[in-house]
Amino acid sequence: MGLRLFACVCLCLTVAFPVSAQQKAEESKLLPIDEAGKDPSWVNFRNRLVNALAKRDRKFVLSIVDRNIRNSLDSPRGVAAFRKQWDFDAEESPVWRELSAALFLGSAWLKPEKGPRQLCAPYVAVKWPEDIDPFDHGAIISREVLVKAGPSSESATLATLSYDIVPVPDWEVTDQAPEAKQKWVKIKLKEVDGFVPEEQIRSPVEHRACFVKTESGWRLMELVVGIEK
Incomplete structure (x- = not known):
């Protein structure tokens, strides 16, 4: 009788005080995966594309862009729109950075x-938990990431995180040292603010690149921001 009463009380408390989205995030992880990592054609293609991006090889990049590429969730499709959106002919086109970052994971x-079906990189948007707000959270993408008390490598370490999903109040924080180029992301650890290097956390609504394997090889079908299942 006592055990039944205890179980009933626990059930009532669970119903009365459901787990919040932040609590779920604090308990959630997004482990790294690479579902095409054993496909030799994909591995070879990805390596060639990464090298082309590093060399800013416009000819190769355009050769793998599908003629009906999706450029955003609500803008025109096609190669011309792709070139315009990414200012593709400019030396400092953001496509070199964004597409490289997507393929890194x-x-x-x-x-x-x-x-x-499409193969999308990075995995973060595709595998994001449906019950956690993608706009207010991010995924730690490395092991044993040091969480600092302030936006500086010299600050005290509050904790270490590995592949955790965390609330993010601020995605763009400059380093405390004026001359430092490191950028930081402000995260929540329960009720305490912490900071992690921007390259060690990823938002599910950042750019994702999706590809389809065709008879003529892999094609870039979309390079968009946002999240959809």
């Missing part, structure tokens, strides 16, 4: 409502 398969 592993990939995951996504099946759109229409068309063939």
